[in-house]
Amino acid sequence: MNGELSELAIHTITTKPWSLRACVDAYAAAGVRGVTLWRYHFAETNPAEAGRMIRDAGMQCSGLARAGFFPAATAGARRLAIEDNLRAIDEAAACGAPVLVLVCGSLPGQPLSESRRQIAEGIAACLGHASAAGVNLAIEPLHPMYAGDRSAIVTMRQANDVCDLLGSPAGLGIAVDVYHVWWDPDLPEEIARAGSAGRLFAYHVCDWRIPTEDLLNDRGLMGEGCIDLRSIRTMMEHAGFHGFSEVEIFSDRRWKEPQQQWLDSVVTAWRQHCSPHLIP
């Protein structure tokens, strides 16, 4: 049973009503191995303490979510965004997160190509600091339904292109979230491309519900939707990724359930749909 869960990580936002303390205690008791921290916890728990709490419970801090949001209307605002990213890098280092997830941003009304230029510029401005801090930066391509305001990077190909454009530095890679990329006909090739370049830094799982009733907070539990999780994990493995399958589910309906019951459902679904022995 422990072997089965060896790749199970959970994003703390999955059980959003819980404090970090409650997350850590319940996750550890459930056999979870990795915890991806969300920055909102730092309002009550400082990063070093948060990381220690996770390790003291016998788990790893699998990542920090999230920074990015580089595009902005003025140079001053873009500078502020970069400063926030530098702070997030320090936080990731302090809590022992190997990876900082970047939701890259998009400025409504600005051409997506210009937003992508600002994203590349913003990431470039953070690379030195990230490298010195020992923190990897992971670009997370978002679903095209977020192109208007959350990410001008909406495909794996665009994420790979940004990495290439910046000279393919070792500390820059990609977080693959099935929710955002499952529909993409280029997914197999682009996961393979990212693998060859050694830039597959994280893998997030959930499912796409039919119908999806909210653009943000109606993600499905694994098995509850139409994403072929086994195929995508197999692509990741073939491309050389053997890390966590991190559960990241935003769901207004699930956040209303008793969270222990919800966590139990997450672990059960993970066993059924994400366990390593399912992968050929």
Added chain:
Amino acid sequence: MNGELSELAIHTITTKPWSLRACVDAYAAAGVRGVTLWRYHFAETNPAEAGRMIRDAGMQCSGLARAGFFPAATAGARRLAIEDNLRAIDEAAACGAPVLVLVCGSLPGQPLSESRRQIAEGIAACLGHASAAGVNLAIEPLHPMYAGDRSAIVTMRQANDVCDLLGSPAGLGIAVDVYHVWWDPDLPEEIARAGSAGRLFAYHVCDWRIPTEDLLNDRGLMGEGCIDLRSIRTMMEHAGFHGFSEVEIFSDRRWKEPQQQWLDSVVTAWRQHCSPHLIP
């Protein structure tokens, strides 16, 4: 003023609370030139009569929406889907619509590649009948947020690929709806590719609201969102398309307004954002 509106068409679903009679009278009075009929009107008005009503009011029937939905779990169900498409082709011919719009379909849980195979098979089975009836079939690539249940064809490239796969017949082309394709980094190349192959059959306009509150019925009025309508229309023109800019807006909030007021807003927005003189 008449010249300005020469490319204005409206999908009747844009004013969904209205009967076809009410649509035709109000559109004609507003200076609209083309009417894209929705099949739900045929519950009360037969196709020949619907087409005559539009022409008698001095407008053209710019298209018929919609058929498609080819993927299904059994051969029998796929045959039924094809039969519905053959009926829709007859309806398009009867109402004088030059184009039948295809929302191609997707079967939840079935690999998208298999759904695309079934789509190609379904379209192939309709081509002869469409050609004999003088009706063009237009594949409408839908936004990737509909990949699970409405269309396994989510990019212009996939739509072009299906046309190529079927031997690029003259009566098969693409309906470009800005709502579905505006985010696509390949859009300029793929519109040019479709233009070279003579398969740009229709162009639909609306806008992408931020935030979008519903996946289906929260489309924006032109100018209300982040889509660069002028750029996309310019791509279409450069690719040889000079037809209607058809307004197609599904909006629960707009359907609650007095529909004459809403129609006036549509025409005003069309003048501001879609008039031919705006295109260089």
